[in-house]
Amino acid sequence: MALTMKRGDTRTAIKATLISPKGTPVKLNNASVKFKMATYRKGLLLVNREADILVADDGIVCFVFEPEEVTALGTMKAEFEVTYEDGSVETFPNQGYILINFESDLA
Template sequence: MQKFIIKRGDTSPALRFALLPDSVSLAGASVRFQMRLRGSGTLIDRPAEVETVFAPAVVAHLWQPGETDQVGRFEAEFRVTYMDGTVETFPNLGFIEVFITEDVPELPS
């Protein structure tokens, strides 16, 4: 299971994920990133970036402001819809564990 750690409020680095097996091709496919607080409903469901199409196909989620404001343990996945309409979710087993950790709060000016 892949783990990704980011501090509250950060929008970098992007969450990148290589799709296995290497035979996966994203030619003509669309990809969505989905993330939820562990055991609850979906918090993020939006298009993902395709960084490489072939061997290995790599997808990424570029964080938007507000998406990392809640501290906690999250479950994430990438949902691929191929050109023929079939759907496959990565990782195939379990989730990408995303940990959003506390940061040192800014002091008032």
């Protein structure tokens, strides 16, 4: 998944369906989900906070940026980290990252 946004934009939510390695949606009942985003090259963590679970049975989540989280420019890498009720952790996507490119705005 790759997205392009303008610096400072907070309206666009990142919505995803978390899919298991077997190809089925992950059940998120009684789980918590974090969205993490870091700079692509240096791996400096810029975001690490809770995402919203929209449909737990279908693994559908979303994340909306706060203004202070969309100030950097360039390509970022991101992922959703699920902590299940039993304490186990799984990261999505299972391979690679969600790529987000922040372009400069005019003002």
